[in-house]
Amino acid sequence: MQKSDKNLLDINNLDISFIQARGAAHALRGIDLTIASGEILALVGESGSGKTVTSMSIMGLVPIPPARINKGSLLFKGNDLIGQPHAEMRKLRGKEIAMIFQEPAKYLNPSLKIGEQITEMLVLHLNMSKKQAVEKALEYLDVVGLGKSRRVLNSYPHELSGGMKQRVMIAMAICCNPSLLIADEPTTALDVTLQLQILKLIRNLKKQFSMGVLFISHNLGIVREIADRISVIYAGKIVESASNQNLFEDTLHPYTRALLQSIPDAEKRGHRLRAIPGSVPDAENIPSGCGFHPRCPLAQDMCSQEIPLTKDYGNGHSAACHMVH
């Protein structure tokens, strides 16, 4: 599959399983994702669908073993990250590919000052002196809306509010000017008002630094606010990919449709929320054929027998379903 090399990140047919005592868990079953510079791609799915494995494999932080990469490639700026030596991956992490997490309170070291946690990266990756690093850290605190605050630099994480902590995490992530930012449910642990602020911040930073962003979420409502393109993942497979607008207006896959119906919508008050019956299958025993067929309202015989191929429906809109024509 030859694709244009203008993509920042190009994941092709990535297939990862975890070998455990109870058997193999097939976490990713051949996924395709692309992210261009200055683009926000949202990866949407329920917990256990393979979102975190995807982000961790881009970071090179999936432990092998127990994980095994069965096939596929993970091209970052044209270089396959799979099989890169640990030392090379380490130099990329934080510098070229940065990541922010769901719960900033847990993901910051409780016993190191904020300043230390930011500047250590600058000293390590950009060979800055301690003094330069402090100046740079202040600059980035300003960028994320905390002002050039030495007070924040001298604080410990527990002395900051949840929103401030997430801003600090973001400052930390972008301080080495990475080309790709992975945001793993960055707003899930925050209040609704803070959620919007953080989403705006990420969107502005994307523009300002023309980063590619992989935005991971289980919430289509939030994704709608921020993503340029959206990929929906189910049981380790991308079931539908489309531009933000197309996905919401011209939904193809029954799973995506089910997800949309489960978003609480202010305009449709009075309607009953539709939960998707059943739950995401374990990665250890994924149903035969289409992974979604046991929960799918449209499922036919063939759905349990044949894995549906991903078909292109034009305008970069693709889906993998037997029932979509």
Add this chain to the structure above:
Amino acid sequence: MKRFGRLILTVLIISTIVFLVIRVIPGDPALTIAGVDASESDIEAIRAKLGTDKPMLNQYIQWLWDVFRFDFGHSLTSGRPVSELILERFPLTLTLAVLGIVLSIIIAIPLGVISAVRRWSFWDYIGMLFSQAGMAIPSFWLGILLLMLLSIKYRVFPLFGSGSINHLILPSISLGIARAAVLLRLTRASMVEELSKEYVITARAKGLTERMVNYKHALKNALLPVITIAGIQLGYMLGGAIIIEQVFSLPGLGRLFLFAVYQRDFPLIQGGVVFVAFVFSFINFTVDILYSVLNPRIRIT
């Protein structure tokens, strides 16, 4: 400051308990001292000397004042001031305890950290073997073994006596090994726990070297419980190590207090209890301070 207040309060409460216990125990110390065929006036004289003829409240205030001045009267057996006896023995016990704890930290922390960082490796098995053995082997037995090997067979260290640091090496090894075993397990468990925390993922995601992840990010948090327990162990050891002092015939606090109990030397026992309680509280106080320096979350504002 609040912690210092707590230190004072602890010592005060313990002094009060010691005072009450002595008064509650049946029997008049004056009778014991005077003997069976003493006259009534002799006994009165002794009571006056001891101060037990005065009302309880006066006695209590007098006692607190004595504690404050670190004056517990004279030993009944040797006739020397109790404080002098204690201070005479304390340097040896202090050296032994400090050597013991330093030794156990030197063994436990590096080995515990390596065990946690490289789980199920050669060093981890060595560590596990060491901690199992260290906890199973009684320290007096280890002491006797060390004496037989290094003092009798090879004559590297003196067999008994005191006065030089050489005399204290084997005792502190026997004392330190068991503590090291406990600290090692604690260090490993604590480090394993810290390494599984989310901030370690962040540290890796930031592209830090494994060395920085382990020793800068995880270790600092992992050491907190280790410091607390090491402090408590040091406190215990400062009360004297009776068994080890016996094995190596060292004149430490442990043996002093042991003989005081054998000989019903009440002033010495009282002084000993208060002294040990004070030392223990002081160590706890110091550990608290150290802990708050290392752990910003409990720093009081």
